[in-house]
Amino acid sequence: MQNVSLRPITVEDATSVQLYASDARLAATCNVPYPYPSNGGQVFVERCIHARESRQRFPHAILLDGQFVGVIGLNLPDFTNLTAEVDYWLAVPFWGQGIMTQAVGLVAGVAFKELGFCRLFSGCWSKNPASCRVLEKNGFTEISSIVNDGHFGQKFAGETIRRFTLSYDEWQRHMTTA
Ligand SMILES: CC(C)(COP(=O)(O)OP(=O)(O)OC[C@H]1O[C@@H](n2cnc3c(N)ncnc32)[C@H](O)[C@@H]1OP(=O)(O)O)[C@@H](O)C(=O)NCCC(=O)NCCS
Structure with a gap:
């Protein structure tokens, strides 16, 4: 197991975000823009801090041995139905080491334990099997496969997105059997 932890995004993360998010290989499978704007890291962290303060999103830095290596967010929180959407990216040098599975x-x-959500959703492009595998390894179940008509962003319009979900009960069962 790697030494992976999470913490809220801070202004100090702007330089790392700028460095890692500028990689074309990252942009190929997630909604990070390419070319990445020259002030993208700064704008991103400021938006994350505001979003957390206003409870619009709960973005986290992923840390490996205390160093920033990626982002994972609980987005689109629905405080009526107690659901949220999980989105993530990991810096390219750290792929394939089990880090996102842990994150x-x-x-x-x-x-589930701190914010009180009851169900999570996530999705990945069918051309991104590693991301789907990360969800499956955490007990997520595939619920649908949808052609993106633009609802999930224009960047990958026309591509197929696989949708996954994990309830609190499923997560607890997964934790006892994993
Ligand atoms: C996709 C991503 C999140 C994976 O993170 P990671 O830390 O490298 O993933 P892990 O090492 O924890 O696990 C990857 C799993 O996928 C598997 N995998 C990798 N490539 C695969 C492929 N082409 N087909 C099937 N499985 C694959 C790995 O073998 C591993 O499973 P295993 O442990 O059962 O062997 C990371 O590469 C990333 O951030 N990519 C860019 C942004 C992105 O795609 N974000 C997700 C948007 S939906």
Whole structure:
């Protein structure tokens, strides 16, 4: 197991976000823009801090041995139905080490135990099987496969998105069997 932890995004993360989010390989499978704007890191962290303060989103920095390596968010919170959407990206040098699998497990704990959500949703492009696998390894179940008509962003319009969900009960069962 890697030494992975989460914490809220801070202004100090702007330089790392700028560095890692500028990589075209990252933009190929997630909604990070490419080319990445020269002030993108600064704008991103400021928006994250505001979003957390106003409870519009709960973005976290992913840390490996205390160093920033990526972002994972609990987005689109629905405080009536107690649901949220999990989105994430990991800096390219850290792919394939089990880090996002751990980060998704940690953010599920935050969602269910700290924030009181009852169900999480997430989705990944069918051309991104590693991301789907990360969800499956955390107990998520696939619920649908949808052609993106633009609802999930114009960048990947026309591509297929696989939708997954995880309830609090499913998460607890997964934790006891994992
Ligand atoms: C996709 C991403 C989140 C994966 O993170 P990661 O830390 O490298 O993932 P992990 O190492 O925890 O697990 C990856 C799993 O996918 C598997 N995998 C990798 N490539 C695969 C492929 N082409 N087909 C099937 N499975 C694959 C790995 O073997 C591993 O599963 P295993 O442990 O059962 O062997 C990361 O590459 C990333 O952030 N990419 C760019 C942004 C992005 O795609 N974000 C998600 C948007 S939906």
